[in-house]
Amino acid sequence: MSEWRVALTDVTVSEEDVQAVLECLASGWLTMGPRTVAFEQALSDYVGSAHAVTVSSGTAALHLACLAAGIGPGDEVIVPAFTFVASAAAPRYVGAEPVLCDVRSPLDFNIDPDDVARRITPRTKAVIAVHFCGYAADVHALRALCDAHGLQLIEDCAQAIGARLPGGEQRVGTVGELGAFSFFSKKQLCVGEGGMVATDDEALAMRVRLLRSHALTSSTWDRHRGHDPVYDITDIGFNFRLDEPRAALGLSRIGRLEDSIDARRATVRAYRERLSGLSGLELPFDDDAVERSSHFAFPVLLADRETRDRFRAQLKDDGIQTTWYPALHSFTEYRGSTPSGGLPQALASAERHCALPLSSTMSEDEVDIVAEAVTGFLS
Amino acid sequence: MATATSFPELPLFDLRLEPQDLDAVAETLRSGWLTLGPRTAAFEEAFAEQLGARHAIALSSCTAALHLGYLAAGVGPGDEVIVPAFTFAATAAAVLYCGATPVFAEISSREVPSIDPQDVERLITSRTKAVCAVHYAGYAAPVDQLKVLCDSHDIALIEDVAHAPSATLKGRKLGTWGQSGAFSFFSNKVLSVGEGGLLCTDDDDVAAFVRSRRSHAMTSGTWDRHSGRTDTYDVVALGFNYRLDEPRAALLLSRLARLEREIARRRELTIRYRELLSSVEGIIVPFSGDDIAGSSCYVIPIMLERDGTQGEVSAELRERGIQTSIFYPAIHRFSAYRERFPTLSLPVTELAARTELTLPFYPHMTHEDQDRVVTALHEVVRP
Numbered sequence: 001m002s003e004w005r006v007a008l009t010d011v012t013v014s015e016e017d018v019q020a021v022l023e024c025l026a027s028g029w030l031t032m033g034p035r036t037v038a039f040e041q042a043l044s045d046y047v048g049s050a051h052a053v054t055v056s057s058g059t060a061a062l063h064l065a066c067l068a069a070g071i072g073p074g075d076e077v078i079v080p081a082f083t084f085v086a087s088a089a090a091p092r093y094v095g096a097e098p099v100l101c102d103v104r105s106p107l108d109f110n111i112d113p114d115d116v117a118r119r120i121t122p123r124t125k126a127v128i129a130v131h132f133c134g135y136a137a138d139v140h141a142l143r144a145l146c147d148a149h150g151l152q153l154i155e156d157c158a159q160a161i162g163a164r165l166p167g168g169e170q171r172v173g174t175v176g177e178l179g180a181f182s183f184f185s186k187k188q189l190c191v192g193e194g195g196m197v198a199t200d201d202e203a204l205a206m207r208v209r210l211l212r213s214h215a216l217t218s219s220t221w222d223r224h225r226g227h228d229p230v231y232d233i234t235d236i237g238f239n240f241r242l243d244e245p246r247a248a249l250g251l252s253r254i255g256r257l258e259d260s261i262d263a264r265r266a267t268v269r270a271y272r273e274r275l276s277g278l279s280g281l282e283l284p285f286d287d288d289a290v291e292r293s294s295h296f297a298f299p300v301l302l303a304d305r306e307t308r309d310r311f312r313a314q315l316k317d318d319g320i321q322t323t324w325y326p327a328l329h330s331f332t333e334y335r336g337s338t339p340s341g342g343l344p345q346a347l348a349s350a351e352r353h354c355a356l357p358l359s360s361t362m363s364e365d366e367v368d369i370v371a372e373a374v375t376g377f378l379s
Numbered sequence: 380m381a382t383a384t385s386f387p388e389l390p391l392f393d394l395r396l397e398p399q400d401l402d403a404v405a406e407t408l409r410s411g412w413l414t415l416g417p418r419t420a421a422f423e424e425a426f427a428e429q430l431g432a433r434h435a436i437a438l439s440s441c442t443a444a445l446h447l448g449y450l451a452a453g454v455g456p457g458d459e460v461i462v463p464a465f466t467f468a469a470t471a472a473a474v475l476y477c478g479a480t481p482v483f484a485e486i487s488s489r490e491v492p493s494i495d496p497q498d499v500e501r502l503i504t505s506r507t508k509a510v511c512a513v514h515y516a517g518y519a520a521p522v523d524q525l526k527v528l529c530d531s532h533d534i535a536l537i538e539d540v541a542h543a544p545s546a547t548l549k550g551r552k553l554g555t556w557g558q559s560g561a562f563s564f565f566s567n568k569v570l571s572v573g574e575g576g577l578l579c580t581d582d583d584d585v586a587a588f589v590r591s592r593r594s595h596a597m598t599s600g601t602w603d604r605h606s607g608r609t610d611t612y613d614v615v616a617l618g619f620n621y622r623l624d625e626p627r628a629a630l631l632l633s634r635l636a637r638l639e640r641e642i643a644r645r646r647e648l649t650i651r652y653r654e655l656l657s658s659v660e661g662i663i664v665p666f667s668g669d670d671i672a673g674s675s676c677y678v679i680p681i682m683l684e685r686d687g688t689q690g691e692v693s694a695e696l697r698e699r700g701i702q703t704s705i706f707y708p709a710i711h712r713f714s715a716y717r718e719r720f721p722t723l724s725l726p727v728t729e730l731a732a733r734t735e736l737t738l739p740f741y742p743h744m745t746h747e748d749q750d751r752v753v754t755a756l757h758e759v760v761r762p
Contacts, residue, residue, distance in 0.1 A: 007605070011411040018408050021626070022401045028394040030566035030573035056439055056574065059595070059620035085595050085614050092617055185413035185624065186601070192413040192624030193439065214442075214468050215715060220567065223704065224390060226697070230690070230705065233468050233713035236475050239442035243566065243573030245404070245626065312610070323604065324611065331614035333596065 005319030006366045009186050010359040013249075020252035024245045032213070032241050033221040039247040040196075042254050047161070047181075048174050049198035051205035054247060055212050058158035058182025060240035061195035062090035062128070065178040068197075068207045069152040071096045075125035080111040081328045081346035083130040087156050088328055088337075090180075096125065100329055102343045103132075106301050107284045109349040110137035113145055119339070126152040131160030131172045133355070134188070134264075134296035135289055139165065139175040157198075158182035159296035161189050162261050166292065173198045178208075183250060188264070188294055188360075189257050191246040212240040260360040264295035267362045271298055274371035280307070280378045284353075297323075297355040300374070305351035311377050312354055318373040323355045388700030389739040389748055392567040396634075403633035407626045415594070416602045419628040423577075425635055429545065430552050432560070432579040434586035437628060438593055441541045441563030441576040443621035445473035447592055448559040448578055449509060451585040452535035454479045458508040460537075463494040464710040465728045466513040470539050471710050479508065483711050483723060486515075489663050489682045489731050493520040500528055509535040512557070516706065517569065517677035518666045519548035522556040529557075537561065540579075542677040544570050545638055554579050559589075564631060569645070569675050570638055572627045593621040644742045645676035648749065652679050652740070655753040661685060661762030679738040680706055682731060683760060689734055695759040696736075701752055706737045 024035055036054055043052035055061050071077060073095035079088045081100040088098040102115040111129050127146055129137045139155060146153045153176035157163070161181050163172045173179025178201075183194030197208045213219060215237035218227050242250075268290055272283055282301040285293070302308040312322050327350035329338040356370055407418060419437050427435035438444045454460055456478035462470050464483040471481040485498040494512050510529055512520040522538060529536040536557035540546075544562055546553045554560025559582070564575030578589050594600060596618030604610070649671055656664050656679075663682040666674070683689060693703050709732040710716055711723045738752055 004605075011413060013408040013411060013413075018405050021408060022405060025396050025401050025404060025630070028396065030394060030571065057620040057622075085597070085618075086620065089595065089617055089619070093619075190413060192626055193620070193622055214472060216468075224702070225386065230708070233710075233715050235715050236472055238472070238476075239440040239469065239574070241440075241574055245573055246624075249408075316610075321605070326611065326613075328614075333614045333616055 003319070004321045006321065006357045006369055008321040008323055008355070008357050010361055011185055011190055012361050017249055017252040020248045021245050024248035030244050031220050033244050035244045035247040035251060036242060039251040039254070042251055043196055044198065046254060046257065047179070047198045048171050049179065050200040051198065051202065053197045053205055053208045053212065054242040055195045055197060055240040056242055057193050058180060058184060058195040059086040059089065060212070060238070061180035061182070061197045062086055062154070062156060063093045064208045064211050064240060065154045065180050065197055066090050066094045066096070066126070067211055068204045069126055069154060069177060071125050071152070074123065076121060076123040077125060078116050078119050078127045080130050081343045082109055082325065082349045083132060083156065083328065084158065084325065085328060085331065086158070087128050087130050088334065090128070098337065099124070100334070100337050100339065100343060102345045103349055105345050106349040106352050107282060109284060109353070110135060111142070112345065113138055113141040116142065117145055120149055120151070124149070124151055126154055128154045128156050129176065130156040131163055133299055134160045134163055134294040135285055136160065136163045136165050136172050136292055139172070143175050152177050155179040159187070160294050161187070162257060162294035164292040166288070174200070177201060178204060188261055188296060189250065189253055191249045191253070194242050194246050194250065210235060211237040213237060214239060261294045263360040264358060265290065265293070267358060267367060268295050268298050270364065270367045271356065271371065274367065275300065275374060278375065278378050281374065295358065298358040299353040299355045301352045302354060303352070308352055308354050314377045315373050320370055320373055321357060324350065324353055326350050387697070387702035389702060389752060391702045391704050391737065391739055393741040393743070394566060394571055395743055397637070400630055400633045403629040404626050407629040413625050414601050415622050416625050418625045418632060419623055422628040422632040422635070425632060426577060427579065429635065429638070430554060430579055432555050433581040433583070435577055435579045436586060436589045436593065437623040438576040438578060439621045439623055440574055441539070441561050441565065442469040442473060443593070443619070444561035444576040444578040445469055445511070445537070445539060446476050447589045447621065448537045448561050449473055449477050449479070450592065451588045452509045452537060452558055454508045457506060459504060459506045460509045460511060461499050461502050461507060462511045463513050463728070464725055465492055465515065465707055465731055466539065466710065467541070467707055468710050468713065470511055470513055471716070482507070483720070483725060485725050485727050486731060488727060489734070490665055492665050492680070492731050493518065496521050496524040496528060499525065503532055503534070507532070507534050509537050511537045511539055513539040514543035514546060514553050516665070516680050517543045517546050517675035518670050519543070519546060519553055519673055522548060522553070526556050541568065543675045545642055546675040547673040555581065558582060559585055569642065569677050570631065570634060572630045572634070575623050575627050575631065591616065592618040594618060595620065641742045642675050646671050646674070648740070648742070648744055649676040649679065651746065652738070652749055655749060656681065656756070659753060659756045659760060661760045662756065678706060679740045681736055681738060683734040683736065685761060686730065686734055688761065689736060692759050693736060696755055699755045701755055702739060704737045705732070705735055708732050
């Protein structure tokens with residue numbers, strides 16, 4: 001489809017996946033029903049949370065997580081500036097103000113708990129910890145900080161399903177009160193558009209379930225199965241439902257998720273072997289972080305923005321697609337949100353990084369092509 | 380006899396897809412491109428053309444379409460939007476998403492349960508920013524009158540076309556009378572796909588606004604970057620993720636080709652239903668036979684003449700294997716809205732909501748099944 005020699009990412013849908021969707025379509029039942037229930041069970045088993053509630057997107061997951069956490073007008077929510085824009089949009093949907101904080105460094109570009117601590121005010125209600133590019137943020141430190149200040153912790157796991165925390169098997173999304181996940185088409189577990197909220201708290205799970213479907217006290221499926229046709233609406237909810245074909249696709253794919261993440265990790269290891277020690281290039285995170293990451297993206301660091309831009313242009317000429325994430329405070333919409341003193345590490349991370357092609361089906365030849373282009377640029 | 384959880388023999392709706400629909404989805408999945416891309420663009424173009432609208436923007440749901448339609452009309456905190464209460468809650472909830480206040484208008488009658496233009500006129504204040512007309516059950520609300528009224532007050536007319544794709548008033552497609560029209564592709568709808576929606580408009584600025592806000596107000600999309608058109612993006616406003624995805628766009632595109640044929644079948648069956656229902660004493664069948672040609676014939680609503688019998692008639696039909704629903708409970712009577720509008724009284728809407736039942740209906744419904752529903756009504760409705 002694309003002209004790229006090596007595209008940024010590649011989604012492979014297996015025949016088994018296709019059949020699962022077709023079977024669902026042939027059944028004629030397309031709105032939340034038994035497949036959604038089964039997918040949610042598989043998700044909660046995989047993530048290690050007591051509850052998993054599927055929603056229409058990662059953005060919707062963050063939005064409902066904010067509502068369930070009781071965030072509202074007048075509240076502040078601390079959000080790292082190096083993330084996708086949905087992390088900051090979610091508090092705004094509920095009338096709260098995102099307060100941007102810094103990340104640790106370009107070599108460890110997740111939210112910096114020390115900077116979070118500096119930005120806590122009496123209005124602070126929650127912290128959104130983003131596990132960026134698949135690498136786990138330091139949620140243990142943030143948990144302690146939030147507990148000490150009576151704050152809620154929401155984990156933005158949109159890019160990090162399956163990533164593990166240091167020193168054990170615990171996965172991301174289970175330390176905060178709520179974890180928000182994405183099944184967008186480029187993600188490790190993708191269905192097109194989709195998302196999920198994970199939580200151990202039954203009351204929070206019930207609230208997310210209620211709000212995802214207009215706070216209706218019964219669903220179309222319940223009524224189809226013979227429940228009373230009369231329902232109440234107990235809150236102002238949304239239509240953030242996932243549908244059955246996407247649940248069927250997710251359910252089919254989740255069985256291969258761990259293998260798919262392992263394949264991504266193997267590619268990252270191959271990249272790192274080829275690229276480590278090159279003059280003018282730095283590789284974020286260490287081997288331990290690589291082992292625990294679920295590898296949404298593979299970012300490398302160049303000396304500065306100008307070099308990074310030339311680097312990307314060269315790779316593009318070589319037929320290699322790359323991308324990068326701007327820092328939130330460099331967007332027109334968030335320019336006014338820059339705190340005094342700036343957010344130097346987030347800015348440096350954004351300006352210096354370049355994400356190289358990464359997918360679960362990438363071949364050694366493709367890694368070679370990219371590695372040679374990178375080496376060529378640097379020499 | 381049906382138990383508490385059993386599937387009805389005659390369900391409210393029954394969706395059947397064709398082999399070519401499944402092929403279209405399978406082909407999309409195998410392509411590996413699942414987010415907004417060529418299939419969404421093709422569906423939008425085909426839908427716009429069939430509707431005769433300048434723009435069609437595919438979205439994640441009709442709720443999302445209403446939200447963006449209101450925002451595009453400039454609805455914000457302090458504003459009022461006049462909506463009917465005899466509709467699904469999304470019509471009003473989307474007003475609240477914008478920080479504005481829904482102002483509930485009456486319907487004309489149980490015979491014509493569409494928003495009453497005279498009541499709308501009475502409710503217009505200096506804070507009114509928009510009016511939302513719902514084309515209930517697939518039948519045109521009086522958008523001709525509402526358009527004149529809205530134009531004279533310089534307020535936006537938004538059409539909630541969730542029930543009424545390809546329906547018309549005076550030969551003009553519903554959704555094209557107002558500033559924008561919000562469509563639903565929810566699984567029980569005339570053109571269904573699971574979850575999905577769309578906003579149509581002839582206004583270039585509204586279209587650009589909605590396209591921007593459906594994907595986080597980013598100045599370029601994943602497809603643009605994949606196809607090498609652009610390298611990076613800016614974020615220029617507070618946007619949302621209201622995107623449809625490619626498998627659903629492929630399914631919609633495949634089904635759109637049969638839409639007119641399916642609606643024609645719905646009309647035939649509706650005419651037959653109405654003939655049969657005319658013999659049932661104690662019910663009102665809303666709208667008239669003359670309205671069918673312009674309707675998408677989404678559902679078959681009836682109103683029980685005797686107030687207070689809705690629950691028992693529904694339960695007795697259920698015992699006969701016939702599923703019914705209520706389209707709709709009055710929005711202002713739900714707990715969440717009573718808190719906000721504790722003293723609001725809309726007698727016509729409330730009576731309609733207390734006496735309405737929606738009967739089983741789908742394009743492949745057999746005459747025998749229709750007969751069975753009507754026979755059951757003869758047995759259980761007490762005039």
